[in-house]
Amino acid sequence: MPELRxxxxxxxxxxxxxxxxxxxxxxxxxxxxxRGAEGCPFCPGHEDRTPPEVYxxxxxxxxxxxxxVVPNKFPALHGDGGEVHAAGEGIYDRIDGVGVHEVVIESxxxxxxxxxxxxxxxxxxLVAYRERLIALRKDPRLEYVLIFKNxxxxxxxxxxxPHSQLISTPILPELISEELEGALRYFRMKERCVWCDxxxxxxxxxxxxxxxxxxxxxxxxxxxxxxxxxxxxxxxxRSSFESLLPDEVDALARLLRELVARLGRLFADxxxxxxxxxxxxxxxxxxxxxxxxxxxxKLTRLAGFELGTGFFINPTPPEDAARFLRLAEAGAGATPA
Amino acid sequence: MPELRxxxxxxxxxxxxxxxxxxxxxxxxxxxxxRGAEGCPFCPGHEDRTPPEVYxxxxxxxxxxxxxVVPNKFPALHGDGGEVHAAGEGIYDRIDGVGVHEVVIESxxxxxxxxxxxxxxxxxxLVAYRERLIALRKDPRLEYVLIFKNxxxxxxxxxxxPHSQLISTPILPELISEELEGALRYFRMKERCVWCDxxxxxxxxxxxxxxxxxxxxxxxxxxxxxxxxxxxxxxxxRSSFESLLPDEVDALARLLRELVARLGRLFADxxxxxxxxxxxxxxxxxxxxxxxxxxxxKLTRLAGFELGTGFFINPTPPEDAARFLRLAEAGAGATPA
Numbered sequence: 001m002p003e004l005r006x007x008x009x010x011x012x013x014x015x016x017x018x019x020x021x022x023x024x025x026x027x028x029x030x031x032x033x034x035r036g037a038e039g040c041p042f043c044p045g046h047e048d049r050t051p052p053e054v055y056x057x058x059x060x061x062x063x064x065x066x067x068x069v070v071p072n073k074f075p076a077l078h079g080d081g082g083e084v085h086a087a088g089e090g091i092y093d094r095i096d097g098v099g100v101h102e103v104v105i106e107s108x109x110x111x112x113x114x115x116x117x118x119x120x121x122x123x124x125x126l127v128a129y130r131e132r133l134i135a136l137r138k139d140p141r142l143e144y145v146l147i148f149k150n151x152x153x154x155x156x157x158x159x160x161x162p163h164s165q166l167i168s169t170p171i172l173p174e175l176i177s178e179e180l181e182g183a184l185r186y187f188r189m190k191e192r193c194v195w196c197d198x199x200x201x202x203x204x205x206x207x208x209x210x211x212x213x214x215x216x217x218x219x220x221x222x223x224x225x226x227x228x229x230x231x232x233x234x235x236x237x238r239s240s241f242e243s244l245l246p247d248e249v250d251a252l253a254r255l256l257r258e259l260v261a262r263l264g265r266l267f268a269d270x271x272x273x274x275x276x277x278x279x280x281x282x283x284x285x286x287x288x289x290x291x292x293x294x295x296x297x298k299l300t301r302l303a304g305f306e307l308g309t310g311f312f313i314n315p316t317p318p319e320d321a322a323r324f325l326r327l328a329e330a331g332a333g334a335t336p337a
Numbered sequence: 338m339p340e341l342r343x344x345x346x347x348x349x350x351x352x353x354x355x356x357x358x359x360x361x362x363x364x365x366x367x368x369x370x371x372r373g374a375e376g377c378p379f380c381p382g383h384e385d386r387t388p389p390e391v392y393x394x395x396x397x398x399x400x401x402x403x404x405x406v407v408p409n410k411f412p413a414l415h416g417d418g419g420e421v422h423a424a425g426e427g428i429y430d431r432i433d434g435v436g437v438h439e440v441v442i443e444s445x446x447x448x449x450x451x452x453x454x455x456x457x458x459x460x461x462x463l464v465a466y467r468e469r470l471i472a473l474r475k476d477p478r479l480e481y482v483l484i485f486k487n488x489x490x491x492x493x494x495x496x497x498x499p500h501s502q503l504i505s506t507p508i509l510p511e512l513i514s515e516e517l518e519g520a521l522r523y524f525r526m527k528e529r530c531v532w533c534d535x536x537x538x539x540x541x542x543x544x545x546x547x548x549x550x551x552x553x554x555x556x557x558x559x560x561x562x563x564x565x566x567x568x569x570x571x572x573x574x575r576s577s578f579e580s581l582l583p584d585e586v587d588a589l590a591r592l593l594r595e596l597v598a599r600l601g602r603l604f605a606d607x608x609x610x611x612x613x614x615x616x617x618x619x620x621x622x623x624x625x626x627x628x629x630x631x632x633x634x635k636l637t638r639l640a641g642f643e644l645g646t647g648f649f650i651n652p653t654p655p656e657d658a659a660r661f662l663r664l665a666e667a668g669a670g671a672t673p674a
Binding site: 005009016018090146149165167183224225274299300302312313318324 | 343350364429532538542561564607631642
């Protein structure tokens, strides 16, 4: 059973994935995987190499599919443990690592990507996210679902086939708690959602605006941690991703696809991570929370300073990043005015 | 002038190093540097390639040296700005990026390392840290000094010559604030230092103890974020690293050298980061803070889940890591009992 352990000083939780316990010889020097679909467990025809699917989009039960969601074969957390037990060990605290870890296989095409798939197909991926959020809310042991993507070896992807992941946790993750607390503080002071104010200021100011339509914006956040970090937010106040309406799916798919395509043009398919910050499962419509997707290209490395202080050094001002991303429509490497 | 910008929701500070502003084409695909001393700015005979040194150990002014400290040629923060000005931009806040960024060149030998240098030489590196902390305390604009090391390309080192770094900031870093707050909470409840209690419990329990002598211990922390993460702490209550006594320098050098050597035996010179957590410059002897060095081997990658939630997945239980590190004395790859 995996464990969640809490640091007694800063109260930071860590998942100790005891079942993947690794001896020194298991950390082999990094090998770049051979590219290609051969032997890929996510390619069509290999459906029996994954655990049985929990969601499928497109086609009949045994026919062709467009998006599949399957349990992770090597889950960081899993749901077999029944109730969540807490235990102590002197000054330390831990709880059972109950949870869910799933893989969203985004396309049958081994070489597809969110920047190249048709808009409607990207929309099907977004609908898969929404449906899994709605389904997992039913398990009362779970407090949060984080949907995220690791693209490229440098961003932590261990398989090349396009996929995102979902980990559901029995506690609220620290960053989400901090966002909820900070946003509540702001709401109590101003009676407004802080992200609504961010969207308003960025649309007016425009220097950090990357893309916009009626329903969504992509911005380079004012205090970007990473070069070319970009956040996607709904322009209207929406706490949870589950509230996404059918015609918004299409708009969001179009914007996300364009954003990933522009990063691809600027950096030749860069490694990146994204994480969807949505309201907690037990309070899906707080008036002070506003869902957003944080996309973080992996162009630099976190090092001792970041790990030691928790604050980040970003060599690219977000205003520059936004300008290059706006110009990327015209082709890579264009010099901004 | 670099800027410190604050996220309006979670109040996370970021250094925007405007002077290193990077266009898309500046993020070249990673090139592994050629090994070797040729052209190295930190090798003896190339002293004129660094800014003038602020500290030197061993030898006369122009003679051979053992350790040099020099300003970083491309500082993330710098001290030219005079007073620290704050400014606003709508809902956002920023302050001037005033600070200090220095490099500690640990040895004249391009191929040396903390695990292979003589103990007395490692001691000279530690004394350099202490002396810079004492010197920088005199600048009233500075609140904190983080001393850290990036070893190996994967851990963010851009030069191969053995070196550590020091960044001094005009605000207290978030992780240090969190440690101070958590430790104060504990102290108010128990009237004891939380790290003193950690040291006591780990020495009694022994399952996470890696190395110990009278003055210092190395432990695998209960809630380790990373495989083989190891913390070094003084056994007696000491708030700040500056308080290190002459005979403790030798004991600490011996223990740190042994720890790095054992990691080297287990993983063949792995990339790693360390960060020295010491008391803030403006309150060097709080009764609830206990200095410690956090060493983090870079054996896995941070990915979307960690970046999205702030909590970590560690595939190696610290009890296993400690066992392998205890056994590493006997040679690499030994199987624990």
